[in-house]
Amino acid sequence: MPTPPTVQAQAQALRELIEHHARRYYALDAPEIPDAEYDRLFRALQDLEAAHPELRTPDSPTQRVLGQALQGFAPVAHAVPMLSIRTETDTSDAGALEFDARIRRELGLSVQDPPVRYSCELKFDGLAISLRYEQGVLVQAATRGDGETGEDVTQNIRTIRQIPLRLQSRDGTCPPLLEVRGEVYMRRDDFEALNERQRTLIAAGHRQEKTFVNPRNAAAGAVRQLDPAIAARRPLSFFAYGLGQVQGWADPTGQGPATHSAVLQALASWGLPVDAHHRVVEGGAGLVAFHQDIERLRDRLPFDIDGVVYKVDDRATQDRLGFVTREPRWAVAHKYPAQEQMTVLRAIDIQVGRTGKLTPVAKLEPVFVGGTTVSNATLHNEEEARRKDVREGDTVIVRRAGDVIPEVVSVVLERRPASVGAPFDLVQRLSGRCPVCASPIAREEGEVDWRCTGGLYCPAQRKHALLHFASRRAVDIEAWATRSWNSWWTSGS
Numbered sequence: 152m153p154t155p156p157t158v159q160a161q162a163q164a165l166r167e168l169i170e171h172h173a174r175r176y177y178a179l180d181a182p183e184i185p186d187a188e189y190d191r192l193f194r195a196l197q198d199l200e201a202a203h204p205e206l207r208t209p210d211s212p213t214q215r216v217l218g219q220a221l222q223g224f225a226p227v228a229h230a231v232p233m234l235s236i237r238t239e240t241d242t243s244d245a246g247a248l249e250f251d252a253r254i255r256r257e258l259g260l261s262v263q264d265p266p267v268r269y270s271c272e273l274k275f276d277g278l279a280i281s282l283r284y285e286q287g288v289l290v291q292a293a294t295r296g297d298g299e300t301g302e303d304v305t306q307n308i309r310t311i312r313q314i315p316l317r318l319q320s321r322d323g324t325c326p327p328l329l330e331v332r333g334e335v336y337m338r339r340d341d342f343e344a345l346n347e348r349q350r351t352l353i354a355a356g357h358r359q360e361k362t363f364v365n366p367r368n369a370a371a372g373a374v375r376q377l378d379p380a381i382a383a384r385r386p387l388s389f390f391a392y393g394l395g396q397v398q399g400w401a402d403p404t405g406q407g408p409a410t411h412s413a414v415l416q417a418l419a420s421w422g423l424p425v426d427a428h429h430r431v432v433e434g435g436a437g438l439v440a441f442h443q444d445i446e447r448l449r450d451r452l453p454f455d456i457d458g459v460v461y462k463v464d465d466r467a468t469q470d471r472l473g474f475v476t477r478e479p480r481w482a483v484a485h486k487y488p489a490q491e492q493m494t495v496l497r498a499i500d501i502q503v504g505r506t507g508k509l510t511p512v513a514k515l516e517p518v519f520v521g522g523t524t525v526s527n528a529t530l531h532n533e534e535e536a537r538r539k540d541v542r543e544g545d546t547v548i549v550r551r552a553g554d555v556i557p558e559v560v561s562v563v564l565e566r567r568p569a570s571v572g573a574p575f576d577l578v579q580r581l582s583g584r585c586p587v588c589a590s591p592i593a594r595e596e597g598e599v600d601w602r603c604t605g606g607l608y609c610p611a612q613r614k615h616a617l618l619h620f621a622s623r624r625a626v627d628i629e630a631w632a633t634r635s636w637n638s639w640w641t642s643g644s
């Protein structure tokens with residue numbers, strides 16, 4: 152039966168949309184829609200192609216491993232391909248139990264057999280990198296690219312202080328050829344500081360500068376920066392999580408440690424950064440407990456994660472399980488709720504802070520993001536709101552990660568309605584007066600922020616000042632009490 156023209160048109164539209172967003176994400180490091188939305192489009196196309204297999208043309212984005220080598224970097228052929236892992240999108244416990252059940256089935260284990268041991272890790276949200284050490288010296292660093300061929304980014308990676316240029320292997324246990332796989336990422340505080348710096352630069356007239364959507368894009372952009380001097384100014388970090396090609400393990404087997412967790416330990420002993428949250432657990436119940444524990448911790452971590460990763464710990468069992476297409480059967484990524492979502496911006500309010508600073512705040516159609524419902528998000532300042540061209544009625548991407556205030560990262564222009572509001576203009580909106588006390592507003596030369604000039608006359612400033620004072624007094628009282636206690640104690644003894 153021929154494919155109905157409407158279905159054909161739908162598939163075509165989805166393909167074009169996916170191609171467009173894939174380019175924004177992979178080539179330009181500047182996505183326009185949240186990952187969750189991209190995944191939804193991708194799955195819609197997969198479903199359509201499953202129902203109408205004749206639509207699955209070789210050039211369909213579903214048939215392609217994304218991420219291609221960029222022009223400007225030398226290609227690097229990976230001796231051991233850099234694979235990806237299957238993602239479990241069911242964020243409930245069932246996702247973990249299902250993985251354990253599948254592993255047991257594939258290994259032919261019965262209920263009487265002991266639980267499988269798993270190495271559990273965080274799923275860092277950055278860019279996969281392969282580091283090649285020869286005789287303990289870092290000789291090459293490459294991106295994943297399409298998994299077979301990546302880009303030589305050695306110069307940029309060398310600027311990451313956490314990455315040892317020479318492994319510490321005093322006992323000589325480090326193999327003469329060792330490829331370490333891991334993730335380059337940016338800590339949240341480093342990302343916030345970088346964006347703050349970028350905002351200041353833009354406000355000072357450096358219009359070619361930009362702020363970054365999230366730490367992952369900032370990290371990916373820095374690693375693939377053609378100028379290593381610029382890369383060096385971007386604060387990057389690294390975690391090792393696995394191996395690529397290895398030759399000459401010095402142990403009796405010649406194969407290295409028997410378990411993945413012992414591999415991680417070895418990597419750490421050679422001075423590579425390994426995240427301390429990894430843990431070996433038993434069976435599905437162990438996976439569920441790990442997933443839950445890390446979910447509770449997620450906001451307090453200094454970096455973004457989008458889930459956890461479970462790996463069968465025993466390496467011989469990993470080999471038995473092998474691969475399906477380009478994904479190992481012995482590992483899975485178990486997701487958490489996304490930290491970026493789309494929603495509609497209903498209005499822009501202006502808040503007055505302690506020092507009179509006027510901050511535009513987006514009033515949103517409530518949206519579940521990063522594990523809570525968000526209805527307000529900061530737009531930082533007027534310059535930023537204008538640069539992002541955020542208008543009332545727009546569909547926007549909201550990001551809430553860690554304990555940082557939720558923020559509007561960008562507008563989804565393709566969803567802009569005809570009835571959208573005018574470009575944001577703070578002064579016009581306020582008719583030049585503080586929205587709380589009606590004092591004139593002002594902006595000093597070279598400053599980003601507009602302020603209310605009312606000082607303590609302004610009730611909003613008074614309220615914040617009082618709160619600030621009270622919290623500082625609270626600290627002072629505590630310090631005073633401690634000092635008194637200490638002096639009483641020493642004088643009395």
Ligand code: IVH
Binds near residue numbers: 279
């Ligand atoms: S293991 C053969 N472990 O997630 C297994 N990957 O699709 C190879 N990732 O782009 C990957 N944290 O960069 C592994 N603890 C972790 C990870 C991790 C983040 C990334 C990796 C890759 C993607 C997997």
